[in-house]
Amino acid sequence: MEPDAARDIAATDRAFFHILLLAGFTGGTENPMKLGEMNWPDIRDLDKERLVAVYPIASFEQHGLHLPLLTDTIQLDAMVESMDGKIGDRIVCLPTQWLGYSFHHMRFGGSLTARSQTHIRMLVETVDGLIGAGFDKVLVINGHGGNSADLRVALQELKETHAETSVYGASWWGVAAPALDSIREAGPNGSGHAGETETSMMLTLRPDLVQTDRLHPDGGRPPSVYAGRVEHFCRIDEHSSRGNFGDPTVATADKGQRMLDATVNCLVEIVDDILGERL
Template identity: 35%
Template sequence: MKFLNSTAPAIRALDRQQTLVVLPTAAVEQHGPHLPCGTDTLISDAIADAVEAQAADCVLRLPTQWIGASAHHLRLGATLDCDLPTYIQLLCQTLQPLLEMGFCRFLILNGHGGNIDPMRVAVRQLQSQWPDRLLAAASYWSIAEAAIADRLTGEDKAVGHACEAETALILHLRPELVDTAAVESAMGWKPDAVEGMFICRDMKQRTAAGATGRPDLATAEQGRQMFEGIVDRVSVAVDRLLAEPLPS
């Protein structure tokens, strides 16, 4: 069930214990020279819609939270940002009314790397107040890691930024928004993990192009297969959360 399209009585009538509330999260920020600034939101929207369509009777799909924690992109411009304390509170306060309504199962389904740390803080804060609720958070690429890696042809086998994976997904979902003339290899970018250590670099320090990997290898067919694999794996994760015993 989509929250936006549902009446209040329909939402009030949902089974509080056997409905999974899904909050998709994303960002609006620069995505290199070739992808739209709304890339993360477009992908998150599409995944959440497809997952909800497969389980409409047990998933309550909230509107996608399009603003993200994107301060590390600001020096490249064309980026909207929510600072970390505000973003954490935004997530908590979005879910709070549904917790108060008695819903017991929640998944923050993320589509932007900068949201990972604050979303984990948010669910930790909520869990201390609501210890009898099941609170989960994950990026779609961590759930569907193998399904994504199997379809990437370049050296990088994970979702980066305006990379092969994101470019393929947008070529499948919204090809008219891709500036195909500007697509080029973005190799030579600096990672944020070295020898098991997190190195805090903003995106301009990591890549002058504002992109990573080999977007030039991406195809729409690759994106279609990847999207279907992601939706399948996220749907499995949804089933697992619905079957997971509630905390006591």
């Protein structure tokens, strides 16, 4: 074998090994996502032209008095598992990355966070591994609002270093907003962190983890008409004594299932639009 060919094969094998390490690091043994269940020859032999690599990112943080720390990850796991059931021939999924950027929740016990710089490196280097393994279409599905700023920076950096690769980011509550608004009853101010939407979804997915005797409306925007239009980073405890925003008391499992279905439908459409070169 020629030296150049040997180096090329070694570099390719390192890329496959890198992505398998990442998949194993970020997920558990019972995680339903598929990439971590494959071996490197399987990944090498995939027809990647017809596939979108799905990289879900979430958090490990407090969700008020009534929801568990892993709420974002549980929700995103369910969404991506449902996507896999619907379009498993079009996607290859990483396990959900449960550690995100959650500095603003750290005054409430149990929350874990990566520093922003660390988080951006995690995002960029995970996608680097996917690209090195041959995937040229990657969709990062975000399940936590605190990740959004880091994700934007990571997408910019990835475009600078991988100009010919298409890397997309989508926060599920953003892409599904019109559908979710048609289901919610509490309005925008009632559907914030651990509010109507997340509590409804958890009543569907893991009702055993929802402490319904602790449901309380809490939090809210500052009264200025410019709230939401002026950048101001603040901690959750500065606006909520319990750690939630909105009104979880109007949450129901029925609404949660409808919200999950609507969100998954939007995410499936995004995958189809990526493959159809409409995005």
